[in-house]
Amino acid sequence: MLLDVDNIFMNFGGIAALKGISFSVPEGQVVSVIGPNGAGKTTLFNIVTGFQKPTAGQVRFAGSVVTGLLPHRIAKHGLIRTFQKTEVFPALTVMECVRIGLLNNFQPSLFSVLTGKAEVAAFVKNSVLEVADILEMVGLHSKSEYLAQELSYGEQRLLEIAVGLAARPRLLLLDEPSSGLNAEESSRFSTLVRRLQKQKITIVLVEHNMNVVMGVSDQIVVVHHGEKIAEGTPEAVSQNRDVIKAYLGREWVTDAVG
Numbered sequence: 471m472l473l474d475v476d477n478i479f480m481n482f483g484g485i486a487a488l489k490g491i492s493f494s495v496p497e498g499q500v501v502s503v504i505g506p507n508g509a510g511k512t513t514l515f516n517i518v519t520g521f522q523k524p525t526a527g528q529v530r531f532a533g534s535v536v537t538g539l540l541p542h543r544i545a546k547h548g549l550i551r552t553f554q555k556t557e558v559f560p561a562l563t564v565m566e567c568v569r570i571g572l573l574n575n576f577q578p579s580l581f582s583v584l585t586g587k588a589e590v591a592a593f594v595k596n597s598v599l600e601v602a603d604i605l606e607m608v609g610l611h612s613k614s615e616y617l618a619q620e621l622s623y624g625e626q627r628l629l630e631i632a633v634g635l636a637a638r639p640r641l642l643l644l645d646e647p648s649s650g651l652n653a654e655e656s657s658r659f660s661t662l663v664r665r666l667q668k669q670k671i672t673i674v675l676v677e678h679n680m681n682v683v684m685g686v687s688d689q690i691v692v693v694h695h696g697e698k699i700a701e702g703t704p705e706a707v708s709q710n711r712d713v714i715k716a717y718l719g720r721e722w723v724t725d726a727v728g
């Protein structure tokens with residue numbers, strides 16, 4: 471397994487946000503974590519990526535325990551996330567934003583920068599090609615010179631994914647990437663997920679858009695009130711009685727699978 475989330479508990483004062491969640495993500499798969507608002511999905515992402523420390527439990531990535539490591543250390547392992555609330559650098563161009571993501575893979579010493587070391591020159595030169603590739607993949611290549619703040623909301627969300635990709639993730643965690651995307655952008659996003667999967671990037675998705683979830687997921691983990699209530703293929707999960715109960719009043723379960 472690439473990622474093992476093992477019996478995670480998280481208390482905020484008197485609130486038990488996570489109550490012993492476990493699941494595993496095999497390399498190369500797309501796994502979606504779904505559940506009603508407040509179920510604990512973002513908290514789970516925060517714990518996996520080191521932004522919060524769990525009250526109890528362990529996270530293992532590629533066999534190493536990463537619980538308690540700082541976020542930038544975890545990112546160096548190739549565990550990269552995006553945020554539920556869009557975070558781009560408004561005054562930088564699209565290309566410049568993506569270059570910042572690339573720095574996850576390279577931190578030259580001041581000495582090697584000032585002395586014009588070949589490795590630094592090679593990194594900057596290659597980064598131009600890599601940035602172009604990434605922007606092509608997310609469909610923002612024609613906007614590379616735009617300021618991030620000039621993009622539409624949906625484009626900013628795609629830019630955020632581009633920055634994550636520049637960090638060369640082995641596992642990419644996306645927190646509601648398609649919220650605020652229009653129908654065309656959502657379907658472009660689903661295509662992007664499949665392309666990333668072909669490039670051997672493992673993906674964990676928190677997502678409310680059930681067309682996206684049903685279309686791209688190999689496995690789904692359902693969280694409700696901080697507990698895992700079901701997991702399995704999209705077909706199995708959408709027929710699960712506990713899941714239907716948790717989502718009572720929403721039509722997606724039957725809609726999404728027909």
Ligand SMILES: Nc1ncnc2c1ncn2[C@@H]1O[C@H](COP(=O)(O)OP(=O)(O)OP(=O)(O)O)[C@@H](O)[C@H]1O
Pocket residue numbers: 482485487505506507508509510511512513514554
């Ligand atoms: N820093 C915090 N302090 C106190 N309570 C928190 C904190 N972060 C989250 N919670 C609580 O933990 C629970 C889970 O929140 P979380 O944001 O993980 O849910 P979510 O599944 O991501 O919801 P949504 O779908 O709305 O994004 C909620 O009851 C929330 O109010």
Ligand SMILES: [Mg+2]
Pocket residue numbers: 511512513554
């Ligand atoms: Mg959330």
